[in-house]
Amino acid sequence: MLLLGFFLGLAVGIGIWIWQQVQLKRYLGRILQPLNSGADKLTLPLIPRLQREIAKVKQQRDNLQQSLQTYQDLLDFAPLGYLQVDEENQLLWCNQQAQDILYLQTWQAGQVRLLLELVRSYELDHLIEQTRDWQKPQTKEWVFHPSCDDAAQMPTVKSLLLRASSLPLPNGQVGVFLENRQPLLDMNQQRDRSFSDLAHELRTPLTSIRLVVETLQNRLDPPLDRWVNRLMQEVDRLINLVQSWLELTQMEANPTMQLHLEVLEVRSLIASVWETLEPLTQKQHLCLDYSGPENLWIKVDPARIYQVFLNLLDNSIKYSPPHTSIQVQVKILSGQDTDSRDGLRPANILEINLIDSGLGFSEADLPYIFERFYRGDKARTHSSLPENKSLGTIVGNGLGLAIVRQIIVAHGGSIKAMNDPKTGGAWMQLQLPEVMANSRSQDYS
Template sequence: MLLLGFLLGLAVGIGFWVWQQVQLNRYLGRGLHQPLNSHAYKVALPLIPRLRREIFMVKQQRQDLQQSLQTYQDLLDFAPVGYLQVDEENQLLWCNQQAREVLYLQRWQPGQVRLLLELVRSYELDQLIEQTRDWQKPQTKEWLFHPSCDNAAEMPTIKSLTLRASSLPLPNGQVGVFLENRQPLLDINQARDRSFSDLAHELRTPLTSIRLVAETLQNRLEPPLDRWVKRLMQEVDRLISLVQSWLELTQMETNPTIQLQPEAVEVRSLITSVWETLEPLAQKQNLSLNYSGPENLWIKVDKSRIHQVFLNLLDNSIKYSLPQTTIYVQAKILSTKETDKSAPASPVLEINLIDSGVGFSQADLPHVFERFYRGDQARTHSPLKDSNSIRAIVGNGLGLAIVRQIVLAHRGSIKAMNHPETGGAWMQIQLPEAVANSLGQDYS
């Protein structure tokens, strides 16, 4: 009986509470739907006006947010770059029209939520998103994207694209990615390079003929008339060097590894050989070379190409060094863990070339490896003032571009800086997978 009485009392209590809630909802509903100037509103509970204002403000804020969201989506749809957004599980939430076209997202429709990897078979894009989420920092990546298509008839017409993606972390584990199709720009550059290469090929024969004529004239003229022929030969030599350098650079960019012939080379001997070639020029300014590094250090590289790298770099150092100073070459072995913590441990050769010249201006540093870039006048003209020497002629602006291409062909990297102690130029080269033992065999 006690239990029955308790249950009955509980049921009555719950029923009374429900009845109260229903009556309160009806009362509030009548108050909210009556006009602001009605008599019923004036006698309503004091909380009703404030509640109505709060509800109105919330509705207004919601409309403003929806309008702003629609505006941003319209802007992204109109933007010349692609944009996509994924959730914490890498499911595609939204993307604009440009992203759908670049990534060939025919199977995705607005409103669908599907895994991005199901729609876009790109390991690079998936890895970029994961890194962005894990590191909580914006990331940038460029890769060659091979689109997939459900329609087999269209596959032969689909070309691979070079894409550049910039990602940023968003709240709740989401990630936004901006996509840029770099292929049209690369196609234009390749067409330009082909045109210049064809022109360079055509120029070699007439330039050689002009030089032969100048040599013939030089032997028949007496001073001071022969100085004009010398000047002509200098200019012709400069043009021939420019044409040859352009052809060489274009060939290496087209196929960087086709002419590489790796062999074991001892680093100190290589540097010494290059310095002996340039020593007559160094003696004019009383310059000396200081080499430091491990003894009997061997690398497996294309000897002639690497010789060309150090010949160009040391030649520049001699040109721009102050008289009676020292050029430093420092070689050391690093581990890939020191340069890339995600890479497996393996030896890396690092060579630093440091002079005591005027160095690079901050504006020039990002561009020193670009073709035909001519920076600060202090480094574009040789300090040597001998007007009768070919050394006084300004360079063609391709030397460092060729150096960079050779280093890249060896899967290495090169960086230009100013040394904090000497104030001069500081070139740092890193060559992974090149270190060998004294027998010329790879350590790996």
């Protein structure tokens, strides 16, 4: 009986356990059933959506690849050279024009090499570094001396005047556009040589014509002499044009022209020029208003610097209204001189401002004031002065201010044209180095 009771209890216990397991399984099934059915419902539409997104990304990649190829084709077709370097100045890509300009004979598409190994141009390398450091577009012009591995081609390899325009790109990369300006330079030089040769040829016949006109002047009576006098003026104008052109051509061919430097006192120099122009100033009742320190001495070429002030003051006189003054303001600026053995030391710069009371320059003319043969109003003739005169529309050969700039540059100075906000007239500002105040220093000897 005890054994039967034991097995009966065991069977009841097993039954209860099985029943509990069945109930637990049913309970878990009821709980998981919504989740399973929801997962099926979510999974079925997700696969097509993923497929659509993958297809869309692939299409975008193809579009980008096509755009990249289009841009490369455009750059290959462009007349400018283009190259791109990474953050370590390794050449990533360049078009055919850049390869031709820089003589990139050893580089192949897809090859990544240090740019300086391929192109021995420290100017280009410095431009790229400067662009990356400043994160601003830069422009530089220099003479490029290409190297050539093929000795047979060396006689045909010539130096080039290049202009590079660079721009910063993401991830430290830099893009550079290259322009070969050598053909333009050669054309300008050829033009200058042609004009110079023509000017040389014109000097002799013009001199002969002038001698004939002088002879006629002494033999003709009024009113016929009026036409001869007019002819003499035009001949003199042509002779002056030819001489000015030859002078300017020589200056531009040799910017560091031979200067015969002497020490001059600034106020005496300007007074001497004004005295030369006194007949014109008296006719228009003009006066000179000089302001600035006394006893300023400057080391210049006397003949050349006299020519500068003669031209500038003559222009101011021509285009100043009667009964006005021409201002000459002189001051000393402090600069920095790097020639000192001890490092940087202060250096004096002479600034001279010439201001008249005319109509001044037009804004459109200002950038071109110092260009050869430039006159603001193309309709004006050489034989008549305008009623409203301004320095920006000089009646003459159009070479005077170009010569003035070349002389100032040869002295290591600068000149710029503006309009004075007070008088509204033309304002010429000159800056020249090596000025000494109070006395004639032995350093200038």
